Every structure is written in C-alpha cells, then in structure tokens.
Amino acid sequence: MKRGLVVLDPAEVPEQERAERVLRLQRRLADEGITIALDYADVHRSDDLAYLTNLCLYWNEGILAVPVVGEPAFLMKLSPRVHPWMRRSSTLTDLRSGKGFTALVEGLLAGVEPGVLGLVDAPLWPATAIEEVRAAAPGWEIRPLGGLVREQRLVPSAAERALLREAQAHLEAALTDAAAAAGGTRIALVERALRGAGFTDVLAEVVRGPDGVAALDVTGQYRFCWVRSARLVDGASEPWAGDLGRALAAAVAAVAPGVAPGVPVAAAEQVLTGLPADVIASATVVHQADLSTGGDYADPAERLPIGAVVVVGVEVLFPDGGRVAVTETVPVEAP
Amino acid sequence: MTSDLADHAEHDLRYSRIRAAMADHGIDVLLAYGPGWRRENIRYLTDARVTGSAALVLLPATGEPVAFSTRLADLGVIAQRGWVTDVARLDIAGAAALVERLRDLAPSRVGVAHRELLPQALADAVTAAVPAAEVVSATALLDDARMVKSDWELAQMRRAATVCAAGWRKFVDVLEPGLPEYRIVAEVEAELKRLGAEDNFMLIASGGDEVTGMTPPGPRLLEDGDMVRTELTPQMNGYWLQICRSAVVGRASDAQRRSFDLFNEAVEAGLSVVRPGVTAHEVAVAENDVFRKYGYGEYCGARYTRVRGHGHGLHLDETPIIEGNHTVLPERSVFIVHPNTFTPIAGYHVLGDPVVVTATGYEVLIETERVLFETPQGVAA
Numbered sequence: 001m002k003r004g005l006v007v008l009d010p011a012e013v014p015e016q017e018r019a020e021r022v023l024r025l026q027r028r029l030a031d032e033g034i035t036i037a038l039d040y041a042d043v044h045r046s047d048d049l050a051y052l053t054n055l056c057l058y059w060n061e062g063i064l065a066v067p068v069v070g071e072p073a074f075l076m077k078l079s080p081r082v083h084p085w086m087r088r089s090s091t092l093t094d095l096r097s098g099k100g101f102t103a104l105v106e107g108l109l110a111g112v113e114p115g116v117l118g119l120v121d122a123p124l125w126p127a128t129a130i131e132e133v134r135a136a137a138p139g140w141e142i143r144p145l146g147g148l149v150r151e152q153r154l155v156p157s158a159a160e161r162a163l164l165r166e167a168q169a170h171l172e173a174a175l176t177d178a179a180a181a182a183g184g185t186r187i188a189l190v191e192r193a194l195r196g197a198g199f200t201d202v203l204a205e206v207v208r209g210p211d212g213v214a215a216l217d218v219t220g221q222y223r224f225c226w227v228r229s230a231r232l233v234d235g236a237s238e239p240w241a242g243d244l245g246r247a248l249a250a251a252v253a254a255v256a257p258g259v260a261p262g263v264p265v266a267a268a269e270q271v272l273t274g275l276p277a278d279v280i281a282s283a284t285v286v287h288q289a290d291l292s293t294g295g296d297y298a299d300p301a302e303r304l305p306i307g308a309v310v311v312v313g314v315e316v317l318f319p320d321g322g323r324v325a326v327t328e329t330v331p332v333e334a335p
Numbered sequence: 336m337t338s339d340l341a342d343h344a345e346h347d348l349r350y351s352r353i354r355a356a357m358a359d360h361g362i363d364v365l366l367a368y369g370p371g372w373r374r375e376n377i378r379y380l381t382d383a384r385v386t387g388s389a390a391l392v393l394l395p396a397t398g399e400p401v402a403f404s405t406r407l408a409d410l411g412v413i414a415q416r417g418w419v420t421d422v423a424r425l426d427i428a429g430a431a432a433l434v435e436r437l438r439d440l441a442p443s444r445v446g447v448a449h450r451e452l453l454p455q456a457l458a459d460a461v462t463a464a465v466p467a468a469e470v471v472s473a474t475a476l477l478d479d480a481r482m483v484k485s486d487w488e489l490a491q492m493r494r495a496a497t498v499c500a501a502g503w504r505k506f507v508d509v510l511e512p513g514l515p516e517y518r519i520v521a522e523v524e525a526e527l528k529r530l531g532a533e534d535n536f537m538l539i540a541s542g543g544d545e546v547t548g549m550t551p552p553g554p555r556l557l558e559d560g561d562m563v564r565t566e567l568t569p570q571m572n573g574y575w576l577q578i579c580r581s582a583v584v585g586r587a588s589d590a591q592r593r594s595f596d597l598f599n600e601a602v603e604a605g606l607s608v609v610r611p612g613v614t615a616h617e618v619a620v621a622e623n624d625v626f627r628k629y630g631y632g633e634y635c636g637a638r639y640t641r642v643r644g645h646g647h648g649l650h651l652d653e654t655p656i657i658e659g660n661h662t663v664l665p666e667r668s669v670f671i672v673h674p675n676t677f678t679p680i681a682g683y684h685v686l687g688d689p690v691v692v693t694a695t696g697y698e699v700l701i702e703t704e705r706v707l708f709e710t711p712q713g714v715a716a
Binding site: 001004006007042043080081082089128184188189194195196198200202203204280297320 | 370371372386387388389405406407408411412414415416427428450451452453454455456458459515516517518520521522524525526528529534535536537538547548550551552553554637638639640641677
C-alpha cells in the first residue's frame, strides 16, 4: 500500500526535467496525430501518472489527460478535498473530481474542436472506462495506443539513476540487517527501515522452500522509482540453494543491449539442474519501470534498450506452494 | 483454518451462497476478476493470498472452479490451499487458457464480478470465447455474498481488531514534536507487521484547523499542539478492520475538545440506530443530524468528506455509509461508523469504531477507548 512518504523535491528531479517528460510525450503525440492522450491509472498501476506529474494515486482510479499542447489535467474519482495536497505534492494544476469518467471527460472536451483521443496502454484500460470515454466524446476518434509513457520510463535519467542507487542502498542495508535478525521480526525491520528512509511503498515477504531454505524478497517504491531485492537468509549452504546463485550469475552475464529477456532467462535455466524433484524453476528479467506490476504486462520479446535498469531474478516454486527467489539489479550497458 | 471440518464448512457456505445467487440471476458462469488493488473476490473463492497484477476465478454453475493469475507463483499457492485445484496462467494478451475453458463451458449468461475494472484485453477474450453469451456485471452479487460474515470470518476480524488497538497504541507512543509524519507511519507499520498483519491501509494528517483531509504522509515535522489524525486498517488473514482516532501532541485545546465532543456525539448517534436491517443511509443520517443540529451540516457533503463510514471484510472499503445509499446492513455485517470530516472548530477530525451487527443491535469490535488522546511529550510533563 502506498502509505509512505510522498514528496515533490526539485533538488532530486529538476523542474525542467519534469517539464521535459511531458514535452517529450507531447512531441510524440504530435507525430502520431493525437489531440489528447488519456492515460488510465489506479492505485496498483500508476507509474505513468507519477512519472509525468509526481502525483501519488494512493487510492481509487483516475485518468491523466495530456493535450498535444498545454498542461495536463487529472480526472479522478477522489474527492476535491485532497486537491490541496495534490497541488502541493505534484506538478498538476488542473484537477477534476467526479463520480464517473463520462462527465469528467465531457468537461475536459467542452469547447475543444473534436480530434483524436489516444488511449495509452489501451488493452489494460477497463473496458467500461473506454465506454465512458467514448460516450463523452461524440465526433472524436478514439485511438488505442501502446505504452508511450512506459517507453520513456524504461531508460532512467541521471536524476532517476541517483534515486535508484539511493533506494538500492537503503534496500540492501535493510535486507542485511533483517537477515541477521530473528525470523519473526524480519518484515517489521524492513518496514521500519525503508519507510523510515522515506519509501512510499514496501512489499516485503519471507518466502520458504524445503531444507530450511528461506529468502527475503522485497520490492519498494522510493519517490517514484522501484527497486527489488531478494536474497537467501536461511539455508544458503544447501547444495541446491547454491544452484540459484550460479543460475543468477549466468543470467546476469547474458544481459546486454539489444537482447530479448528470453536470452538471460535461458542462460539461467540451463544451470538449474540440481534442484529438488517436482519443482518449477524459472528466471525473470523485469525492468525497474515495470516492478510495480512485477513485469506481468511486459512483452517477453521486447529487446533491452541500452541504459535501462533491469532486475534479474531466479525463482523456484515448490509443490507445497513454497517459493525461493534471488535477484540482482543490472544496468543494461555495452560490454 | 482450525480444522478440516471447519474448512469444508466455510468453503461450502461460500460456494453454496454464490451458486444460489448465480441461479437467481440466471448466470451460467461467474468470472470473478481481481486486479492488483481489488483482490477480495479471489480471496473469497480461493482462500489464498495472490500477488499477481490480475487474477480470475471461473466458477461454473455446476462443476469445478478454475483460478488464473498473471503470476506463476500464485498458482501453486492457490492449488495448495485446496479450494481451487485447477489453476492456469493468465496471459493478458489473448488469455488463451481462459478462452479455452469458457469455450468448453459454452455459457449463455456470464456474470463478471468487477466487470467495471476488467481490462479491455480480457473483455475481448471473453467476447471471442463466447460471442453469443450475454455478459453482465456480477459485482453486486459478490458484494452481497461477502457482506454477511461467518463465525470464522468474524474470528479473523477480531484478530484484526486486536492489531488495530496495538497499532494505535504505537501511534500515540511515538508522537513527539520534531518527528516527521512519515516516521510515524514507519513505526506503526513495523508494529503491525510484527503482529502478523499482511498489509495495512493508512492515511494521516497533522497540524491545526487548516487540515482538510488525510493523505499519505509528508515530511512535515510535528509541533506541540498539533492534532494528528489517522485511520489504521490492518489486514489479518485477508480481513481488514479499521480504527479512526485523533491524538494531540501535548495538551488538547478547548477547540480540539469541542471538536471531539461533536464527533463523538455523531459516532454515538450513528451507532444508536444500528440493528439488523438498518440501511447505510439511516446510519449516515443519524451521524449527519448531529452536525446539522449544531449548524455544521454543510460539512457533511462531498466538498468536505467522502463517506460517513464503510463496510469491512476482504476489501477495506466496502458498502459506503452515506446518505442516499439504501443498502440494508444485515446481521453479521461489519462496518465502521466514522463521521470524519472538516469543520472550522479544529480542522479535519477523525473518529470511528468498527462494529458487527448483532441480533439485538451491534458490538464494537475494538477495545480502544473513544477519547481525544493526548501525549505527555508535547508539554513539560
């Protein structure tokens, strides 16, 4: 749950960089003939919104409207009483609340010459929200778009890389301390350390396999950057547990610009030979930009762009529902 | 579950209740959709905690259910729990496994719980699988089924109530001038997790009469005389329960006390009408009438507040307690009465208790006293 620190700090991400994010999207909209882009967000999947505006959608759902020229507007199902906080903690000035999207979109389009409404990541929009938009926009073309904003987020800026490094350092320190503590206190220690360091969201889990092997798997949001780290905390000396580390190293070695995630995944899976019977072992390569959804919506054939940051993971699933995972964060760089 | 017998009883109770509702609505196949922030129906039907960005349970009118998740790890967790043993990966693009199962069943009427959140990609897959089928919303069907809690469910919520109380004690314990808001959350969160909470929903606000609502925490430092408001909502074994309280850093002012008295009277008024069959509207009216009596009726509207309470269960924000919502709150339903809103007396005030409707009225589920808390750190103790 997003219940940690939310802050807008120009010392971390310069105002000019934030403005450039929107301008870059607007240039793309102009190239594609889009009048207004609409980007749906809910509390679980709102990284586009955060990237473009620094707004934390801590509950409910909304639509970010980005015109080809001009300021973005946020149409939301939260009440107006949170607008003052939203203005303080984001770059948004145009905030509109309502019970449904049809009236909100109607208000947005009032007085605007009909053109093309582009739906960012259209397949992931609730179908009913698309119907509401369509009902509000007679005379407009409704055009499905891909992940335009995600594409921008895949390669972090220097400012974002600095935040990612800071976040990763907090995360690794928290895991080190928690690994040394008694089993029942580990999650509490991670929560205190990370939220105390200013993380907005923390998803921490102790996962277990047979032979006393356990891992601590933590995904966290720091400002609007995501980091994940999973490491063995018990039973690391078990022979099969050693395989995980070797598989992870093989996967990491295979990460390179231009390769598909399947390449490091295959490299890891070739090494996973000595595991207990009846397990499902797999490797994953997830962009930091996709960590909030665990890479669930990513295209497995998508090539890794140079400058991206990915989390390589090796995971073993056991018949009793148990799970053990290890990860490493890897920048995608030329050899 | 405490025993196989109890487990079977809980499973059978839920499935028979839902299948009866499906029959009433002429639904051949129920699809319960669970996006990352609304997984309550997945939990209700599988009794498993899933983590995928999207999950589904397909329940035919007769025959075995099937569970789907975008996250491979969820499938083993669901199957191991044993309520749904047929599991498959959910691929958003095409959803081949879901399409295949639906085609085999060839339903004429499909009910989708959380249809209002179903992604276009999955809606297209359903249409492709059963183009002749009528697709209707089954959100209310599941909401209604989950509203009446079993003994086992109430036991989980009582556990959550204990954790609520402990979380609030920690909250008050850490308050002191100079502490940033987000550090309060860090300490409370650690305490809740230490006590076994799976998750927690928490909003907070600190300051004086300028505070108009609660949000995630910021870097603001507490000051002597601040009123610090929160709603803590730990989740234990799937079930959420909330406590709403406010505390003053140091000694409360006369205005803060007057504000507390107003809100406490509103809580009492809301509670006083709770009985089997009361509506959400009636509870909200009882609360709001107190504000109206003292000339603060304008602060009960949407400009200043969202709801006057809400249901609890596998989702933290169920039936809204609000004027105009005539949903009946039956025996064994659980909700919080919280007239949280802004008034000019002392700013936004947070106060409320969760209750279960009993045969004769209600039972407050938390042990925390309903007072305006003060901390000794803010003054020369």
